[in-house]
Amino acid sequence: MSIIRYQPSELASCSPFDRLASLREDMNRLFDVSLPKDCSLFSGWSPAMDVHDDTNEFTVLCELPGMKKEEIELSVQDGTLLISGERKGTEGKEGETFRSERAFGKFQRTITLPANVNASEVKATYQDGVLTVHLPKTEEAKPKHIEVSVS
Amino acid sequence: MNTLTKTEDQKTSQNPQTPQSQRVLFVTPPANILETAEGYILEAEMPGVGKDGLEITVENGELTILGHRTRHDLKGRELFRETRGLDYRRVFELDPSIESERIQARMEQGLLTMTLPKAEKVKPRKIKVA
Numbered sequence: 001m002s003i004i005r006y007q008p009s010e011l012a013s014c015s016p017f018d019r020l021a022s023l024r025e026d027m028n029r030l031f032d033v034s035l036p037k038d039c040s041l042f043s044g045w046s047p048a049m050d051v052h053d054d055t056n057e058f059t060v061l062c063e064l065p066g067m068k069k070e071e072i073e074l075s076v077q078d079g080t081l082l083i084s085g086e087r088k089g090t091e092g093k094e095g096e097t098f099r100s101e102r103a104f105g106k107f108q109r110t111i112t113l114p115a116n117v118n119a120s121e122v123k124a125t126y127q128d129g130v131l132t133v134h135l136p137k138t139e140e141a142k143p144k145h146i147e148v149s150v151s
Numbered sequence: 152m153n154t155l156t157k158t159e160d161q162k163t164s165q166n167p168q169t170p171q172s173q174r175v176l177f178v179t180p181p182a183n184i185l186e187t188a189e190g191y192i193l194e195a196e197m198p199g200v201g202k203d204g205l206e207i208t209v210e211n212g213e214l215t216i217l218g219h220r221t222r223h224d225l226k227g228r229e230l231f232r233e234t235r236g237l238d239y240r241r242v243f244e245l246d247p248s249i250e251s252e253r254i255q256a257r258m259e260q261g262l263l264t265m266t267l268p269k270a271e272k273v274k275p276r277k278i279k280v281a
Contacts, residue, residue, distance in 0.1 A: 054227030066262030129261015
């Protein structure tokens with residue numbers, strides 16, 4: 001007689017429908033959360049973002065073409081970076097619209113960084129429509145090299 | 152008349168002349184076009200492209216916009232990526248009423264704004280009844 005590792009039956013049957021149940025719960029809960037007035041889900045736009053993790057800092061790139069420096073807001077709190085702002089539309093410009101593919105209005109993007117950053121040392125530049133944010137990590141968050149001493 | 156609105160969407164994504172292996176992929180920049188009495192105003196979003204990275208050509212009644220990105224090689228591990236890092240290309244067929252010699256372009260923070268003036272003869276003119 002061979003020995004087979006015991007497996008509870010409910011674990012063994014990992015059907016794709018198991019996930020559907022949790023999806024359904026999520027869907028049910030979707031409207032329980034009160035949505036903010038200017039929710040980006042329905043109106044605004046979501047600029048593309050890149051995040052890089054280096055030993056000493058995080059670098060975040062955000063594509064925000066055709067904005068003014070003053071229209072972009074940045075804030076860092078508890079390792080969370082928030083980029084928000086508003087791009088003004090073409091109201092006031094006279095003429096007939098032929099093609100309208102650009103997005104306007106408010107936007108907001110939040111990223112939780114995997115380690116704490118030194119909020120006072122955060123630097124941001126805006127060039128060619130790309131916002132670059134350098135977020136240096138706090139001393140505690142930086143990787144440390146520990147020598148192993150042989151006694 | 153409204154031929155400026157026509158774009159060659161197939162052409163913008165890949166160059167059909169080159170064989171499959173050598174195809175250069177491009178991103179189609181989102182654009183807005185406005186028509187005024189004087190002409191057309193075209194705006195195209197090309198974040199990451201500076202003034203020097205732009206190549207605008209008018210040939211056979213076609214306006215080709217090419218935008219080469221300034222590459223930023225970021226250090227470290229990539230946590231996530233949403234930008235595509237590809238160059239931009241888009242072709243517009245020009246309305247014959249546009250005077251191609253007087254086309255102007257301006258690049259500001261990744262937003263290209265072009266003014267394409269109409270020829271004097273096609274501009275609407277009011278005629279007074281004597």
